[in-house]
Amino acid sequence: MKNLLLIMAFLFLSQTSFSQFRNTTWGMSKEQVRKIEESKLESDYGSNLIYNLDIEDMKCRLFYSFNDKNKLISFLYRFSSPEWDRFGNNTKIALEKMVAKIVSKYGPSTYYNDKSFFSWNLKDFSIKASIIKNSEIEVLYTPPAPSLKDIL
Numbered sequence: 810m811k812n813l814l815l816i817m818a819f820l821f822l823s824q825t826s827f828s829q830f831r832n833t834t835w836g837m838s839k840e841q842v843r844k845i846e847e848s849k850l851e852s853d854y855g856s857n858l859i860y861n862l863d864i865e866d867m868k869c870r871l872f873y874s875f876n877d878k879n880k881l882i883s884f885l886y887r888f889s890s891p892e893w894d895r896f897g898n899n900t901k902i903a904l905e906k907m908v909a910k911i912v913s914k915y916g917p918s919t920y921y922n923d924k925s926f927f928s929w930n931l932k933d934f935s936i937k938a939s940i941i942k943n944s945e946i947e948v949l950y951t952p953p954a955p956s957l958k959d960i961l
Contacts, residue, residue, distance in 0.1 A: 830950060831846065832845045833846075835881055835882070835952040836881060837880070838875075838880070842873050846858070849862070851870065856875045856876070857873065858872070859873075864886065869886050869888045870886075870887045871886055871887075882951070883951045884950050885948070885950070886947065886948040888907075888945065888946045888948075900940050900944060901924060901940065903946060904939075907938060907948060908938055911927075911936060911948070915929055915931060925940045926938070926939040927939070930953075931953075934952055935951050935952075935954070936948065936950055
């Protein structure tokens, strides 16, 4: 009986620690994400939930994207140029600061291009951080690509 309780406790703890980001996991439904996310909901439109939030004193929009089966497939942080005032209106400097935060948490990027695009291919997810439209920064999180074993 004691072993059964230990196994159940281990499964419970491993399940709760499996959350990917912001207490979500890949494959959650819109309704599940809405119950978990504490930020202000801006829009529930089509296959996206869009939230407004502050990250380290910077305002951004958070997009949770769902597939046609209502499963969470990605989320995206989008930071806009008005937030760069404290960086001297330099989007590249702002991106470098974000990349430094990601590196401190997940290690060096696996790819970068001209210091305006960075990517990390990690075991449970991938991250892409880039400058878009010369005035916005996007940080996209996606589940890992399926392996050949998953496809066959």
